[in-house]
Amino acid sequence: MRYPRIRFHVLRAxxxxxxxxxxxxxxxxxxxxxxxxxxxxxxxxxxxxxPPILATMDILTLVGLLLALAAIVGGSVLKGAGVAGLASxxxxxxxxVGTFAAILxxxxxxxxxxxxxxxxxxxxxxxxxxxxLIRQIIDWSNTARKVGLLGLEGQVDAQADPFARKGLQxxxxxxxxxxIRATMEIEIDALDHRDKAAARVFESxxxxxxxxxxxxxxxxxxxxxxxxxxxxxxxxxxxxxxxATIYGIASANLMFLPAANKLKAAIGNQSREREMLLxxxxxxxxxxxxxNIESRLKGFLH
Numbered sequence: 001m002r003y004p005r006i007r008f009h010v011l012r013a014x015x016x017x018x019x020x021x022x023x024x025x026x027x028x029x030x031x032x033x034x035x036x037x038x039x040x041x042x043x044x045x046x047x048x049x050x051p052p053i054l055a056t057m058d059i060l061t062l063v064g065l066l067l068a069l070a071a072i073v074g075g076s077v078l079k080g081a082g083v084a085g086l087a088s089x090x091x092x093x094x095x096x097v098g099t100f101a102a103i104l105x106x107x108x109x110x111x112x113x114x115x116x117x118x119x120x121x122x123x124x125x126x127x128x129x130x131x132x133l134i135r136q137i138i139d140w141s142n143t144a145r146k147v148g149l150l151g152l153e154g155q156v157d158a159q160a161d162p163f164a165r166k167g168l169q170x171x172x173x174x175x176x177x178x179x180i181r182a183t184m185e186i187e188i189d190a191l192d193h194r195d196k197a198a199a200r201v202f203e204s205x206x207x208x209x210x211x212x213x214x215x216x217x218x219x220x221x222x223x224x225x226x227x228x229x230x231x232x233x234x235x236x237x238x239x240x241x242x243x244a245t246i247y248g249i250a251s252a253n254l255m256f257l258p259a260a261n262k263l264k265a266a267i268g269n270q271s272r273e274r275e276m277l278l279x280x281x282x283x284x285x286x287x288x289x290x291x292n293i294e295s296r297l298k299g300f301l302h
Contacts, residue, residue, distance in 0.1 A: 086243065128269050134294060163191065202256045
């Protein structure tokens with residue numbers, strides 16, 4: 001029998017994985033042959049600026065910052081120092097500007113820029129919907145079993161996430177499961193390393209800020225020592241000296257270190273979601289039953 005020039009899949013003898021026979025035919029949008037396919041796109045896990053439909057604000061971050069501010073200001077008022085006692089331009093310059101200076105010396109430009117792109121994740125972390133991702137993978141598996149791997153070709157460009165797009169393209173191209181795993185695991189490790197390096201920028205700021213606060217306190221005490229002949233200035237001078245210490249310790253423990261840890265948690269969630277996607281793509285490449293794929297992937301949700 002002579003077949004027209006179309007793209008279709010056949011099963012190799014003794015192999016439950018579909019082989020790819022490539023001949024050209026337009027997919028005609030979301031319909032492949034007579035089988036409608038749902039356009040399912042994995043959101044970009046690598047984008048720091050997510051639209052509201054993909055991410056919601058982390059209320060705990062906002063509440064935590066407000067409570068931190070209330071604790072410092074309220075404590076200062078209750079101790080009798082007042083709000084004015086916390087205002088110090090010199091302390092701000094020494095601690096905050098000094099901390100940024102130390103980070104600029106330590107960090108490569110690309111990592112520094114990536115860190116402040118990810119900073120928004122502290123308030124708007126990337127949305128993670130494991131159940132929806134599993135449904136998309138099962139849709140892809142059903143399409144592959146019905147019309148072959150090339151039936152997924154129209155889904156490649158629909159993926160917003162470059163990682164998902166690359167993995168799906170390898171699947172459509174007929175790459176072996178071992179090849180897909182080796183390539184995409186390197187991708188996961190590289191993305192994880194890059195983003196964790198960016199999160200460590202804020203962790204380092206949390207280390208430098210208290211030290212800069214001590215430097216500010218010492219500089220303030222030096223200024224006090226120069227005015228020992230005027231006892232009326234000693235009290236305010238010593239108080240101003242310790243304001244820098246408050247800036248350093250408070251910014252480190254209420255801002256920089258918590259932000260770094262929250263970013264690390266978000267990055268860890270991304271890596272697990274990429275691992276789940278990878279396992280799904282490999283299962284499709286092996287020709288596994290969709291129900292077995294779903295059962296296996298649900299283990300990532302616990």
